[in-house]
Each structure stands twice: as C-alpha cells, then as structure tokens.
Amino acid sequence: MCEAPIGVFDSGVGGLTVxxxxxxxxxxxxxxYLGDTARVPYGTKSADTVIRYARSCAGVLLARGVKMIVVACNTASAYALEALEAELAVPVVGVIAxxxxxxxxxxxGGRIGVIGTPGTIASGAYDRAIRGRRPDARVHAKACPLFVPLAEEGWTDGPVPLGAAQAYLEELRAAAVDTLVLGCTHYPLLAGVIGAVMGEGVALVDSARETAxxxxxxVVERELLRKSSTRPDHRFLVSDxxxxxMRIGRRFLDDVLPAVEWVDF
Amino acid sequence: MCEAPIGVFDSGVGGLTVxxxxxxxxxxxxxxYLGDTARVPYGTKSADTVIRYARSCAGVLLARGVKMIVVACNTASAYALEALEAELAVPVVGVIAxxxxxxxxxxxGGRIGVIGTPGTIASGAYDRAIRGRRPDARVHAKACPLFVPLAEEGWTDGPVPLGAAQAYLEELRAAAVDTLVLGCTHYPLLAGVIGAVMGEGVALVDSARETAxxxxxxVVERELLRKSSTRPDHRFLVSDxxxxxMRIGRRFLDDVLPAVEWVDF
Known part of the structure; x- marks a missing residue:
C-alpha cells in the first residue's frame, strides 16, 4: 500500500497549487492528479451536482489504486468531504479544515475573512470550521466569482484584477479583518492584488500550503510513506x-507539465 | 407536428437572449428551453467534449417532442452544428450563420471583427461563414473569456468590464473594423461597454436577434407554424x-422566469 500513489482531484487546474x-x-x-476539466467549474454549481462529480472523481482515482485522496478543490471539500469520508476506505483530506x-x-483579534467561490461561501463550511476551533471568532465571508476566470486568463495584475479585488474586498476591509483565508485554489495566483487591497496588516492564509x-x-501517522527510492511517478488525468x-497548468506550476492523459467518465 | 414546441438549448443562461x-x-x-448548467461553460472546452454535450442536449429536447432545434450557443454551433444537422431528422438552426x-x-468596408469564447474563435466558424458570403471581407477574431463571467456576475458597467473591454478590443480597434459581431449569447449584456470602447462608427451585430x-x-418555409390559438407553453429545463x-436568468430576460425543471442527463 505504501508504494501506491496519493490521489489528488480538483475541478480543473486550480488544485495544481495543492x-x-x-x-x-x-x-x-x-x-x-485528476482535473475534471470537462465539467469545470464546480464553484458556481449546486451541492447535489458537486457531490455527484466528486464521487465520480474519487472513483477514477480509486481505480488507479491510490492510497489516499486529497480533495484539492474548496467547493468539493465544502460540499462532498463528509460523503467521501463516509463512503471511502482510504483516508480523505480536504482543503478547508x-x-x-x-x-x-x-x-x-479573531476577525477572519474568507473568500471563495459562491458554492464554498454558500456552504458555510469555513465559518463552521473556524468557529469550531475558535468560538469567539467573527467570520466575514465573501464570494468572488470573477477571481477564477481572472486567474485562468492570466490577468493577475493590472487595472482589471485590481478593480475586481477592490469591489469584492470592500466589505472585508470595512469589517477590519486581520486574517484572510484564500478559500479557493486559484486565489494564490491573485495574492498580489488581494494583499495590496487588504493592506499589510492582514495575514493571507494559503490553503494549498496548509493542506499539504x-x-x-x-501519510506519516498512518504509516503510508513510500519506501522505495526510485523516482516516483506523477500522472495527470483530465476529462477534457x-x-x-497543460497550457493553463503552466501558470500554476511555473513549470512545464509532463504528459497529460484524457479519461472518460 | 405544428403544435409541437421549438427546442432551444444552450450551455446555460446565455441562450435566453435567443x-x-x-x-x-x-x-x-x-x-x-434547455440550459446545460451542470456542465457550463462550453466556451473553454474542447470540440470533442462540446460535440458530446450538444448531442446529449439535443437528445433531451427530442425526447420532449420538439419540431426543430435551435442551438442557442455559439460554441456549440461552431463545433457541433454539422454533426447535429447530419444526425437529426428535425431542422436545426445555429447562431453563427x-x-x-x-x-x-x-x-x-468589409473589415469585420468577431468576438466570442475561446472555443468559438478557435473553431474559425465565423471566419468561414463571413467569407463564404463575402470573399473580400477581412475578419479579425478575438476571444474574450472574461466577458461570460462578467455578464453572469452582473458587472456590465463600471471600471472592471470597461478595463476588460479595453484590453480585449484594442486589436480590433487597431484593425479599424467597421462591424463587430457579438459572437456569444452573453455579450449583448455588455453591449454598452463594448460599444463605448469601439466607438460610434462601429456597427454591433447581435446574433440573438438574427438567429430569431x-x-x-x-418555421414559415417548412410550414411548421403553430395553428392553435391557446396560450403556448414555455418550459425551462436545466441540468443543475x-x-x-432563475436568479441569473432574470438579468437576461428582464423578467421573472416561470418554474424551471431539473433534468438528469
């Protein structure tokens, strides 16, 4: 089992940050790594649909013999993590907790902002997870639907992303949050403009880093660490x-992706 | 057959303009009307995937007994119209021709700009259709991926859509086009900023109006006009x-939508 790969899925390229x-x-x-690019995005879709898609992604990864599953998509973590944890025999890690x-x-000061897709924000998952750890926290959540297409378009600085960030983040600035969770795997690409709008006093939390x-x-606690010293295999699967x-993924990895394989769902 | 409904499909809400x-x-x-909202958008996906989705949408409409099919999505028209025309027994109308x-x-002057999704522009469908009618035309095509999310977010004026329009349309202004085709069903919502950036001398072509x-x-030529004088039924189906x-659709109709029904694909 230790030699088996870690399975990671996302609605598309965003999970490459994880x-x-x-x-x-x-x-x-x-x-x-599986990117469900034929059905991307998940963030604007309903809980039922996202749960259905997450189950089918997990199925593809399990068929490849993975030893654990990382739900590298905030919306899928928000809506489907509980279902996957209950149904699957392997460990499942999401990006929200x-x-x-x-x-x-x-x-x-316990004033925490969360930004994410409409689905992630509507689920209330961050709010529950933060207040479960810190009951006195005041969580201010804001959906920022344009940040995903901006990141995918590569418009990460300049007047358009700056204007979008100013419009979306106004409420969070007014609420004087001291910490802001980037609750979508695409958002680290926009950390420059988000940080500039929020100001230096606000700590940005990159969920990709925390999830890793x-x-x-x-992996350590369950004694799943790979023992072999041969070069590990990294595979990329997509549904579109x-x-x-590969073209958009390069922006997320600052590197060229190896061969990417198409899978039919 | 005349009493049967006209079937209209789109990847989501955009086709409501048609x-x-x-x-x-x-x-x-x-x-x-069928909006494939579980798999929206089509505009950033590949030809194979869009053709597969278009076939399944046509199948849902045919099962409802439609007398013709309107492909109210530019990307689906660009990639899948030929396949649907060849395979279906009912008339099929797309939005591109x-x-x-x-x-x-x-x-x-024959200098014609076309804006659309990455899929529509990559297909070259407008270029072929325009030059088939007017061989001397010079067609300048530009993909504008952010226009769809901007329209869905309701950001149709102000600095963000204006900045996006300025960035995308710079090439078409430099090419001095005299006519610009809004080659995506979402774009009429942004006609204000697009028109402002292009200037008064440039005619905007709204494909929704021409498609109707x-x-x-x-309907007239094939003698398919409905004869009954009872109030016609309008149904809305979605996959998500x-x-x-209904919430986003309101922006496209300036009106409240009647009941919308979920369909499983």
Whole structure:
C-alpha cells in the first residue's frame, strides 16, 4: 500500500497549487492528479451536482489504486468531504479544515475573512470550521466569482484584477479583518492584488500550503510513506482536452507539465 | 407536428437572449428551453467534449417532442452544428450563420471583427461563414473569456468590464473594423461597454436577434407554424440547480422566469 500513489482531484487546474505543495513536502511520493476539466467549474454549481462529480472523481482515482485522496478543490471539500469520508476506505483530506485551523490559530483579534467561490461561501463550511476551533471568532465571508476566470486568463495584475479585488474586498476591509483565508485554489495566483487591497496588516492564509501539511501528517501517522527510492511517478488525468490543461497548468506550476492523459467518465 | 414546441438549448443562461428574440417574433409558438448548467461553460472546452454535450442536449429536447432545434450557443454551433444537422431528422438552426450573414451584408468596408469564447474563435466558424458570403471581407477574431463571467456576475458597467473591454478590443480597434459581431449569447449584456470602447462608427451585430429571424424563416418555409390559438407553453429545463438559473436568468430576460425543471442527463 505504501508504494501506491496519493490521489489528488480538483475541478480543473486550480488544485495544481495543492499538488505543488504536496510534492515540495513529500518529494518521494507518487501522485495521480485528476482535473475534471470537462465539467469545470464546480464553484458556481449546486451541492447535489458537486457531490455527484466528486464521487465520480474519487472513483477514477480509486481505480488507479491510490492510497489516499486529497480533495484539492474548496467547493468539493465544502460540499462532498463528509460523503467521501463516509463512503471511502482510504483516508480523505480536504482543503478547508487545514486553512481554517491556521486562520483560527494566527488571527490576532479573531476577525477572519474568507473568500471563495459562491458554492464554498454558500456552504458555510469555513465559518463552521473556524468557529469550531475558535468560538469567539467573527467570520466575514465573501464570494468572488470573477477571481477564477481572472486567474485562468492570466490577468493577475493590472487595472482589471485590481478593480475586481477592490469591489469584492470592500466589505472585508470595512469589517477590519486581520486574517484572510484564500478559500479557493486559484486565489494564490491573485495574492498580489488581494494583499495590496487588504493592506499589510492582514495575514493571507494559503490553503494549498496548509493542506499539504495535513496530507504529510496523514501519510506519516498512518504509516503510508513510500519506501522505495526510485523516482516516483506523477500522472495527470483530465476529462477534457489535455492541451488546454497543460497550457493553463503552466501558470500554476511555473513549470512545464509532463504528459497529460484524457479519461472518460 | 405544428403544435409541437421549438427546442432551444444552450450551455446555460446565455441562450435566453435567443429565446427572448424568438418569443418576440413568434409569440404563438411553444418553446422548450434547455440550459446545460451542470456542465457550463462550453466556451473553454474542447470540440470533442462540446460535440458530446450538444448531442446529449439535443437528445433531451427530442425526447420532449420538439419540431426543430435551435442551438442557442455559439460554441456549440461552431463545433457541433454539422454533426447535429447530419444526425437529426428535425431542422436545426445555429447562431453563427445568421450573425455572419448580417455582418457580411452591413459592413461598409468589409473589415469585420468577431468576438466570442475561446472555443468559438478557435473553431474559425465565423471566419468561414463571413467569407463564404463575402470573399473580400477581412475578419479579425478575438476571444474574450472574461466577458461570460462578467455578464453572469452582473458587472456590465463600471471600471472592471470597461478595463476588460479595453484590453480585449484594442486589436480590433487597431484593425479599424467597421462591424463587430457579438459572437456569444452573453455579450449583448455588455453591449454598452463594448460599444463605448469601439466607438460610434462601429456597427454591433447581435446574433440573438438574427438567429430569431432565421428560426422564423424555417418555421414559415417548412410550414411548421403553430395553428392553435391557446396560450403556448414555455418550459425551462436545466441540468443543475433551478434556483440559480432563475436568479441569473432574470438579468437576461428582464423578467421573472416561470418554474424551471431539473433534468438528469
């Protein structure tokens, strides 16, 4: 079982930010990454649909023999994590609890902002996770639907993303949050403009980084660390065109992706 | 057969701009509108995936007994119209030929701009359709991926859409086009900023309006006009959450939508 890969899925390319942090922390692990690019995005879709999609993604990864599953998508974590944990025999790690725990831990005054897709915000998952750790916290959540297409378009600085950030973040600035959770795997690409709008006093929590730590913890605690010293295999699967995934994926990895394979759902 | 409804499908809400024009021209016709909101958008996906989705949408409409099918999505028209025309027994009307014909007809100097999704632009469908009608035309095409999320977010004026329009349309202004085809059903919502950036001398072609005329022509020529004088039934089907469709759909119709029904694909 230890030699088996870690399975990671996301609605598309965004989860590559999580993949990248996992590989940094666990360079000897094999990984299978699945991007459900034929049905992306999840963030604007309903709970029922996202749960259905998350189940089918987990099924594809299990068929590849993964030893654990990382739900590297905030919306899928918000809506489907409980169902997957209940149904699957392998450990499942989502992206919400790690980021929420960090935010609850580092916030000075307990005023915590969360930004994410409409689905993630509507689910209330961050609010529950943060207040579960820190009952006195005041959580201010805001959906920022345009941040995903801006990141995918590569418009991460300049007047358009800055204007969007100013419009979306006005409420959170007014609420004087001291900590802001980037509750979508795409948002680290916009950290420059988000940080500029929020100001230097506000700590940004990147859930990708925190999730990789949670994955490493599970791998170690469950004695799942890969033993072999051969070079680990990293595979990329997508449900739509591999070329497009490679093109946009480059922005997320600052690197060229290896071969990407198409899978039919 | 005449009493049967006209079937209209789109990846989501955008096709409501076409639906609206059809109802204006043909107020006695029954209509079944299908928005594939579980898999929206089509515009950033590959030809193979879009063709597969278009076939399944047509199948849902045929199961409802429609007398013709309107592909009210530019990307689906660009990639899947030929396949649907070849495979289906009912007439099929897409949104590209009508807009292209109008642009070819009204352009003074033959310099025609086309804006659309990455899929529509990559297909070259407008370029072929315009130059088929007017071989001397010079077609300048530009993908504008952010226009769809901007329209769905309701950000149709102000600095963010204006900045996006300035960035996307710079090339078309430099090419001195005299006519611009809004080659995506969402774009009429942004006609204000698009028109402002292009300037008064540039004619905007709204393919929704032209498509409704093409639909009316087919209905008349094939003797498919509904005879009954009872109030026609208009049904709305979606593959994801009906509530969200009704909320965003309102922006496209300037009106409240009647009950929307969920369909499983």
């Amino acid at each position: 993949y990248r942090r996992i590989v940094e922390l666990l360079p000897r692990e094999a990984v299978v 790690p980021g929420a725990a960090t935010a609850a831990g580092i916030s000075r 730590r949670a994955v490493a913890k599970v 065109d591999p070329e497009n995934f | 639906y609206r024009r059809i109802v204006e021209l043909l107020p006695r016709e029954a209509v079944v 009508p807009g292209a014909a109008t642009a070819a007809g009204i352009s003074r 005329r093409a639909v009316a022509k087919v 959450d009906p509530e969200n469709f």
